[in-house]
Amino acid sequence: MADELPTSLMMFIASRAAVSRVLGAIHAAGHDEVTIAQARLLMGIDEDGTRLSVLADRAQVAKQTATALVDKLERAGYVERVRDPGDGRARLVRLTGHAHALLPVARAEEERIETEWAEHLGPERMAGLRDALEALREVTDPYR
Amino acid sequence: MADELPTSLMMFIASRAAVSRVLGAIHAAGHDEVTIAQARLLMGIDEDGTRLSVLADRAQVAKQTATALVDKLERAGYVERVRDPGDGRARLVRLTGHAHALLPVARAEEERIETEWAEHLGPERMAGLRDALEALREVTDPYR
DNA sequence: CTATATTGGTTCGTTAATAGGACCATTCTA
DNA sequence: TAGAATGGTCCTATTAACGAACCAATATAG
Helix, strand or coil, X not given: CXXXXXXXXXXXXXXXHHHHHHHHHHHHCCCCCCCHHHHHHHCCCXXXXXXXXXXXXXXXXXHHHXXXXXXHHHHCCCEEEEECCCCCCXXXXXXXXXXXXXXXXXXXXXXXXXXXXXXXXXXXXXXXXXXXXXXXXXXXXXXX | CCCCCCHHHHHHHHHHHHHHHHHHHHHHCCCCCCCHXXXXXXXXXXXXXXXXXXXXXXXXXXXXXXHHHHHHHHHCCCEEEEECCCXXXXXXXXXXXXXXXXXXXXXXXXXHHHHHHHHHHCHHHHHHHHHXXXXXXXXXXXXX
16 A cells, blocks of 8 residues: 555545536436536526526636626526626626525535545544645645 | 534635635646546546546546546647557556646645635644544445 | 726637547567 | 457547637826
């Protein structure tokens, strides 16, 4: 074993496995067309709607990319664009009922992963892991 | 604070920051055309060459994708395809001198990140983080 | 109060990444 | 030795991503 992979690579491996499982659960629930990039954008939408540029920021993609992703999500019925009452230029991207049916599925699978990881590591190591990751956000999370 | 992000998402955030920095260092060293996907493939190449299908496996992409990536890397002068002496069907993808100039740059930046993270967390928390991530590989790493 | 700058989004055009399917050559195996 | 499996490639299509140019609405300078 004695593998000595970079810490960031080990994070990548684990997070990719999680993403893959969550997306699998989403697909299994019948939401076949949703892709990873689209899901990433969906996650950034607040309950009362979010501007496209904010969404782009959160997902760390260009505005044009966010536009394209929202286009697809809109065509598939997961979001709608409504005018921002406070600013005539802006529009708010809002989740539809269709999307609201989707979120619990994703959250449940995420829960399941979290539980399995905790079982595998034991409570202290899991707590330590989360603690370290939270601390790392201070130096790695450009948003917040 | 009290954020309660999923563990896997926090991993994603940190690993993305690291990838972004390593790629930045690579670009800053003059290797402008190399992309993330290409770098990911490069990392899987052993010193004495590696088969394309193994590469595809390691990077978790389809053979066709690996073919396309190797095409680009080959055109840019980072790898070469040589016949596998032991198997007439196979060809070995090997790093060129150009690529060998690149790897230390990536490794150095990775080192720097590792050091900064350790400083930010302190030695025990960093050790605990690595330990937990190594353990998680047992349930999340499809390769090994 | 107008002229200009900024902001929020979209459109156009291009490139990278990815994979399904078909396919060929070589090697393995029953 | 015939048929299955393996290693790669080609063709094609879709998604993701972004620079550049652009329009409409708002904010700001003079």
